[in-house]
Structures are given as C-alpha cells and as structure tokens.
Amino acid sequence: MNLTEIQKLVYEEYTKNGYLGMFTVCDENVYNELQRLVDIAELGLIDTEVSEAIEDVRKLGYPLLLEELGIELSDVIIRALNFASRKGIDIEPHLLRKHYKNMSREKKHGKKV
DSSP states (O other), rough: OOHHHHHHHHHHHHHHHHHHHHHOOOOOTOOOOOHHHHHHHHHHHHHHHHHHHHHHHHHHTTTTHHHHHHHHHHHHHHHHHHHHTTTOOOOOHHHHHHHHHHHSGGGGGGOOO
C-alpha cells in the first residue's frame, strides 16, 4: 500500500465518523475567516498528538514507550493526512518532493544543532 492509498483509507474513516462536516464550514471554493479558524483548530489537533507523544517520552520506559510512541506518531500522521485530504492535497508527491529537496541540503543545514 502506498501513501496515497493510506491517505484515502484514513480519510474514508474520517468522513464516515463525521469529522468532515465538523471541519468544513463553507464551500470549498470560498476561504473565509471562519474556515481559516476551523483549519487552525484542526491543525492544532496534530499538535495535541505530538504533545501526547512528548508525554509518553517523559513518563514511560522501554518497551512500553515504543508501543505508545508508535500509536501517538500514527495519530500525528493520520491527523495530517486527513487535513491534507480535506484540502484536496495528495500528500505523497509533496512528501517526495520535500524529501529530495532535503537530500540536497548540507549536513544539519549548516547549523551546529
């Protein structure tokens, strides 16, 4: 299964569970301030999943940490894929383009950290 297929799979569940209607407040050809705020809120949910992963790192030891981290990182990816789908973005070509760009950069982007 490739990333585009996974994106479609998780978006079907997102739609089935009613999230699409929750995060779409205007016609897809109109981008108003209300939709902007809703988009920010949905992107914030990605941050909450990252925060849950951080909490796992803070609190858990091995091997439980690895299992929980896998779950939380999956949630991060699923949230990002669903947002991209709602916006009509097939993320796979963007991910590959960004990866190839990163491959051309110098080590640590020329920074110490």
